[in-house]
Amino acid sequence: MKFNKEDIKKLQLLKQFGQYENDDYKLEEVLSSLKFIQLDSINVISARSQDLVFYSRVKDYKINDYLNLYKNNQASELYLHALSLVPNSSSIMELSHTLKYGILKENNNVDKYLKQFKSYLKSGDTLSNKKENWSLSEKDIVTNALWRAGLLKITRNENFKKNYSLETKKSNTLLMQENILEKIADCLVLISLQNIGLATFSDIKNYFYLKKNEVADSISRLLSSKQLRIAGQFENEDYYILPEDENLIDFTNNINRINCKFLSPFDNSIRERNRLNRIFDFDYKLESYTTPSKRVYGYFALPILIDKEIIGTIDMKINSKEKILDVKQITLKSKEQKIYLSNVVESIDNFKTFTNMEEIVNNENIKYL
Structure with missing residues (x-):
C-alpha cells in the first residue's frame, strides 16, 4: 500500500470526525x-x-x-x-474491571471494602474524595478500589461532583478469563489504531503510555490473528493499520472540508503530541502549569482545526458575572493563516452562544509563531 503524510493526516481526521459536518x-x-x-x-x-x-x-x-x-x-x-x-x-471496561476485581478477591478485600462502603452510606457520608496532605484517606482507598473493580458506579452532577452507587451484579465468571493482561494490552493497541488510523510503533506505544515490550508482544499477537496489518513504510518506518481501514485510504480523497473547530487540549485527535508535531506540523502543549512569562499559547489555549489543518490556537476565558467571553489571544502558525481569520471569528461567535455569554471582547489580539 502506498501512502504519504497527507494520507496519514486525512485518515486520522476521517477516523476522528468522519462526516460529522453533515450528519446528526x-x-x-x-x-x-x-x-x-x-x-x-x-x-x-x-x-x-x-x-x-x-x-x-x-x-x-x-x-x-x-x-x-x-x-x-x-x-x-x-x-x-x-x-x-x-x-x-x-470490552476494555469489562477487561479492566475483571482484572481489578480479581486482585481484590485474591487479597480478600472485596467483602471488607463493601462492608465499609455500606457503613459510609448509612452514616450519610458525602464521600467527597477530598484529599488531606495529598494522601488518600481510608474512604478514598475503599471507594477507589471498589470503583476500579467495577463494583461502584459513578455518575456526575453539573459541577462535576461524583455520586456513587453499588453495582451488585458482578459476575464471577469474568474471573475465568485467561491472559487478562495480554487482552487489555491488545484492546488498548486496537483502540489506538481505531482513533488514529495509520500508526507507527511509537504512535501506538505513546497513545496510552504503554511499555515497549507490551506493544511489541501485542502487535505480534494481533498480526498473527489478522486483527492488524502492516500497511507499508513511510520515511523508513513501518505503519500499522486495521484491516477494515485499508479501503479508507482512497476514500480520504473525498473527505469534506472540515469547518472551524476549537479542540479540547485532551481531544482524541491531538492527544499524542509527538505525532501531532510530526503529522500536523504543530508543536503544542497545554500551558496551564507553565509559568505565565514562558507561555506561548496561553493558559488554556484550544487548538484550531480547519480545512484538514491545525492552524493555531485560541485562548479564552469567561466572565460569568458580566456574561463576557474574553478572547485573550489567537495564535496562528504563520501569517499565511490569516486567510482563516473570518472562519475563526465566526466560530468565536458560535462559541459565545455555546457558553451562554452575551458579549465578546479582545478578539483582535493575534500573535504569529
Whole structure:
C-alpha cells in the first residue's frame, strides 16, 4: 500500500470526525466510535474538556449534555491513561474491571471494602474524595478500589461532583478469563489504531503510555490473528493499520472540508503530541502549569482545526458575572493563516452562544509563531 503524510493526516481526521459536518450524530454514537473520552474538571471557559470533544462532533450540543450518558446507563468511568468516559459496552471496561476485581478477591478485600462502603452510606457520608496532605484517606482507598473493580458506579452532577452507587451484579465468571493482561494490552493497541488510523510503533506505544515490550508482544499477537496489518513504510518506518481501514485510504480523497473547530487540549485527535508535531506540523502543549512569562499559547489555549489543518490556537476565558467571553489571544502558525481569520471569528461567535455569554471582547489580539 502506498501512502504519504497527507494520507496519514486525512485518515486520522476521517477516523476522528468522519462526516460529522453533515450528519446528526448522537452522543452515544460519538463515544462508541472514539471508544473513550478523557474527563477533566477545568472549566475556565464554562465548557469542560469532555464538553469540547462532543461540541466539536455533535450538532447542537449543549454544556453538560454528556451527563445524559450516565443517566441512560450508556457510559461509565475508567482510568486508562487518565480518567476517561467509556461506553458500557466497551470490552476494555469489562477487561479492566475483571482484572481489578480479581486482585481484590485474591487479597480478600472485596467483602471488607463493601462492608465499609455500606457503613459510609448509612452514616450519610458525602464521600467527597477530598484529599488531606495529598494522601488518600481510608474512604478514598475503599471507594477507589471498589470503583476500579467495577463494583461502584459513578455518575456526575453539573459541577462535576461524583455520586456513587453499588453495582451488585458482578459476575464471577469474568474471573475465568485467561491472559487478562495480554487482552487489555491488545484492546488498548486496537483502540489506538481505531482513533488514529495509520500508526507507527511509537504512535501506538505513546497513545496510552504503554511499555515497549507490551506493544511489541501485542502487535505480534494481533498480526498473527489478522486483527492488524502492516500497511507499508513511510520515511523508513513501518505503519500499522486495521484491516477494515485499508479501503479508507482512497476514500480520504473525498473527505469534506472540515469547518472551524476549537479542540479540547485532551481531544482524541491531538492527544499524542509527538505525532501531532510530526503529522500536523504543530508543536503544542497545554500551558496551564507553565509559568505565565514562558507561555506561548496561553493558559488554556484550544487548538484550531480547519480545512484538514491545525492552524493555531485560541485562548479564552469567561466572565460569568458580566456574561463576557474574553478572547485573550489567537495564535496562528504563520501569517499565511490569516486567510482563516473570518472562519475563526465566526466560530468565536458560535462559541459565545455555546457558553451562554452575551458579549465578546479582545478578539483582535493575534500573535504569529
